[in-house]
Amino acid sequence: MKIFLNDTLVDSTEAKISVFDHGLLYGDGIFEGIRLYNGCVFKLDAHLERLEYSAKAIMLKMPWSRQEIADAVCETCRANNLKDGYIRLVVTRGEGSLGLSIQNCKRPQLIIIADTIQLYPEEFYENGLSIITVPTRRCNPAALPPSVKSLNYLNNILAKIEAQHLGYHEAIMLNDQGYVAECTGDNVFIIHKGELITPAASAGALKGITRDTALEIADELGIPWREANMTRYDVWVADELFLTGTAAEIVPIVEVDARSIGNGKPGAITARFLESFRRRVSVEGTML
Numbered sequence: 001m002k003i004f005l006n007d008t009l010v011d012s013t014e015a016k017i018s019v020f021d022h023g024l025l026y027g028d029g030i031f032e033g034i035r036l037y038n039g040c041v042f043k044l045d046a047h048l049e050r051l052e053y054s055a056k057a058i059m060l061k062m063p064w065s066r067q068e069i070a071d072a073v074c075e076t077c078r079a080n081n082l083k084d085g086y087i088r089l090v091v092t093r094g095e096g097s098l099g100l101s102i103q104n105c106k107r108p109q110l111i112i113i114a115d116t117i118q119l120y121p122e123e124f125y126e127n128g129l130s131i132i133t134v135p136t137r138r139c140n141p142a143a144l145p146p147s148v149k150s151l152n153y154l155n156n157i158l159a160k161i162e163a164q165h166l167g168y169h170e171a172i173m174l175n176d177q178g179y180v181a182e183c184t185g186d187n188v189f190i191i192h193k194g195e196l197i198t199p200a201a202s203a204g205a206l207k208g209i210t211r212d213t214a215l216e217i218a219d220e221l222g223i224p225w226r227e228a229n230m231t232r233y234d235v236w237v238a239d240e241l242f243l244t245g246t247a248a249e250i251v252p253i254v255e256v257d258a259r260s261i262g263n264g265k266p267g268a269i270t271a272r273f274l275e276s277f278r279r280r281v282s283v284e285g286t287m288l
């Protein structure tokens with residue numbers, strides 16, 4: 001497998017970074033997860049824009065232009081003969097010294113991995129998924145804004161561990177006010193009385209690219225949508241519920257905290273979102 005490292009493709013056995021890289025020492029870096037469908041990179045520009053915003057927020061100056069990174073992403077996919085897959089783009093603060101100061105970190109590192117992806121089984125889309133609310137809260141935006149897609153994922157990993165210990169694949173994370181923020185790697189949407197509602201970024205949600213696509217689909221389907229604070233009660237009594245994410249796409253949720261959502265089967269409106277999403281990924285994207 002070929003990995004893009006800084007400005008060139010190298011064999012995966014040669015793809016190495018320093019143990020003094022602050023990405024490793026402190027989780028000081030940012031990343032993107034991007035999908036390749038049928039030889040086209042889905043929403044590449046939106047992912048690279050979010051990467052730039054994450055970099056700006058953590059004051060990491062990337063020495064590459066958006067076009068250079070886009071070209072590198074496509075080159076990595078081509079070098080690995082991929083038509084469908086998952087692209088992990090990582091930018092670290094680079095090699096520095098022990099200690100938090102970034103002053104010695106002179107050269108950010110760009111890593112692009114393009115590989116096949118372990119997808120959710122099709123039965124999750126057909127039968128829906130059961131999830132649970134876990135105790136670990138989403139980071140307070142005043143501490144580390146969840147809009148920054150940073151290498152600091154311990155918060156989400158703890159929530160994922162809690163869910164998996166109880167036999168669940170995904171978990172709802174609340175913010176420190178007790179409102180629903182998002183899941184460990186997905187955004188949350190409810191449909192109630194014909195309206196689509198999702199937590200705002202200020203409530204601790206990542207500005208998901210799939211989330212934006214779901215909002216575009218809502219416009220296409222003529223379904224009114226808004227961002228709002230959501231309680232667990234709002235989730236429990238929702239008519240339908242679904243999650244969005246680059247890896248997960250659009251997954252129907254049929255049970256939350258042992259309460260059935262709607263009639264306990266994937267909802268009809270959710271099915272229309274999934275259908276439109278799958279149509280979009282088959283016709284949109286940056287060709288390799």
Ligand code: PMP
Nearest residue numbers: 185186187206208209210245246
């Ligand atoms: N929230 C979190 C915490 C995530 O890590 C992700 C990405 N896996 C998402 C939401 C969904 O974002 P996107 O649609 O851009 O993949």
